[in-house]
Amino acid sequence: MKARKTATRRLRAPSLPAAALHRAEQLCTKAGERLTPARINAYAELLTQKNPISAYELLALMEQREGRKLAPLTVYRQLDFLVRVGLVHKLTSAQAYVACEHPDHPHDTLYLVCSSCGKADELESERVAELLSKAARSRGFKPGKAIVEVPGLCQTCRQPPDGADGIGVAGAR
Amino acid sequence: MKARKTATRRLRAPSLPAAALHRAEQLCTKAGERLTPARINAYAELLTQKNPISAYELLALMEQREGRKLAPLTVYRQLDFLVRVGLVHKLTSAQAYVACEHPDHPHDTLYLVCSSCGKADELESERVAELLSKAARSRGFKPGKAIVEVPGLCQTCRQPPDGADGIGVAGAR
DNA sequence: AACAATAACGTTATAACGTAACACTATACA
DNA sequence: TGTATAGTGTTACGTTATAACGTTATTGTT
Numbered sequence: 001m002k003a004r005k006t007a008t009r010r011l012r013a014p015s016l017p018a019a020a021l022h023r024a025e026q027l028c029t030k031a032g033e034r035l036t037p038a039r040i041n042a043y044a045e046l047l048t049q050k051n052p053i054s055a056y057e058l059l060a061l062m063e064q065r066e067g068r069k070l071a072p073l074t075v076y077r078q079l080d081f082l083v084r085v086g087l088v089h090k091l092t093s094a095q096a097y098v099a100c101e102h103p104d105h106p107h108d109t110l111y112l113v114c115s116s117c118g119k120a121d122e123l124e125s126e127r128v129a130e131l132l133s134k135a136a137r138s139r140g141f142k143p144g145k146a147i148v149e150v151p152g153l154c155q156t157c158r159q160p161p162d163g164a165d166g167i168g169v170a171g172a173r
Numbered sequence: 174m175k176a177r178k179t180a181t182r183r184l185r186a187p188s189l190p191a192a193a194l195h196r197a198e199q200l201c202t203k204a205g206e207r208l209t210p211a212r213i214n215a216y217a218e219l220l221t222q223k224n225p226i227s228a229y230e231l232l233a234l235m236e237q238r239e240g241r242k243l244a245p246l247t248v249y250r251q252l253d254f255l256v257r258v259g260l261v262h263k264l265t266s267a268q269a270y271v272a273c274e275h276p277d278h279p280h281d282t283l284y285l286v287c288s289s290c291g292k293a294d295e296l297e298s299e300r301v302a303e304l305l306s307k308a309a310r311s312r313g314f315k316p317g318k319a320i321v322e323v324p325g326l327c328q329t330c331r332q333p334p335d336g337a338d339g340i341g342v343a344g345a346r
Numbered sequence: 347a348a349c350a351a352t353a354a355c356g357t358t359a360t361a362a363c364g365t366a367a368c369a370c371t372a373t374a375c376a
Numbered sequence: 377t378g379t380a381t382a383g384t385g386t387t388a389c390g391t392t393a394t395a396a397c398g399t400t401a402t403t404g405t406t
Contacts, residue, residue: 036354055391071358136285143285143324151316245364246365
């Protein structure tokens with residue numbers, strides 16, 4: 001067997017793309033929040049992920065990246081921050097976190113979540129937001145940002161390529 | 174101090190109203206599921222609750238009711254069943270369970286959830302369901318039942334009566 | 347620059363939520 | 377009346393999240 005190129009050794013911090021960093025800084029300034037190095041690291045790590053990941057998965061990634069043990073609380077605080085400023089959404093039905101695809105303006109959490117591969121597709125829908133907000137207000141309810149998660153099967157998982165068996169992928173959440 | 178009328182002694186099983194029982198039986202027959210005594214008890218206990226409760230709160234209620242210790246798994250299995258047949262909804266953002274107000278037909282989970290008192294108001298919206306379903310299908314995504322949870326403040330908590338301080342109620346989830 | 351006020355971070359411990367594995371029991375149906 | 381299947385009980389364990397408290401860094405003010 002050939003030597004693995006990427007063993008479990010410590011890695012450098014993932015560099016947050018300049019554009020993303022700039023947007024994040026603007027968001028935080030506007031919200032009166034501080035964008036610290038630790039928070040940038042957590043956000044950068046999340047941005048490297050294709051699919052939503054759990055807080056503990058993020059913890060493991062960051063530990064590997066930084067080459068030291070971290071407490072769960074550290075990661076939870078950073079996630080709380082990222083969700084608060086709108087850079088990240090929490091998918092409560094999967095207990096997983098994913099970087100927002102258009103964090104420029106605050107909006108509801110609205111995702112299609114594949115039960116097979118774990119992929120989460122973010123949608124935008126002014127109409128859904130409006131319907132929910134109107135329904136809430138008509139009942140005297142003051143609404144916050146809605147959570148909308150549609151479980152199901154993504155296109156890829158519905159049309160398995162030759163040789164696939166339709167059984168869920170290991171690690172799918 | 175006078176003796177309390179309802180101490181922590183064992184209580185009888187809450188009687189499930191006949192109409193509710195009948196509806197539940199029909200639902201289960203239609204779904205090919207069995208409505209066992211243990212499941213009826215769990216459902217009846219949930220029906221006595223005004224607000225959503227956690228699995229462990231339900232566990233404690235049932236233990237008190239039955240006068241013996243139960244394993245968490247027991248309650249989780251009964252909750253899984255009740256959710257599966259549509260008698261109960263899970264509010265994932267609050268990790269809590271609540272009896273459905275119109276279990277006669279299957280539908281999305283759609284609630285206004287008060288962050289202060291924990292109350293959950295179930296809504297119906299064919300339009301939201303349709304919008305989400307269409308958005309999903311247009312992306313090749315095969316949707317299951319959507320989860321829609323709108324956090325916020327209910328009318329009561331927005332208009333605190335004299336003497337109230339607007340601070341959250343102990344036990345609010 | 348020195349100070350106070352506040353926000354963020356680190357550490358330890360623990361609470362809350364949920365599931366795996368396996369043996370046993372009840373029900374349904376041939 | 378067997379036999380297959382679904383449900384239940386029990387023990388143990390895994391995952392997710394927070395409490396409490398002290399330290400460090402940043403900000404805004406003299």
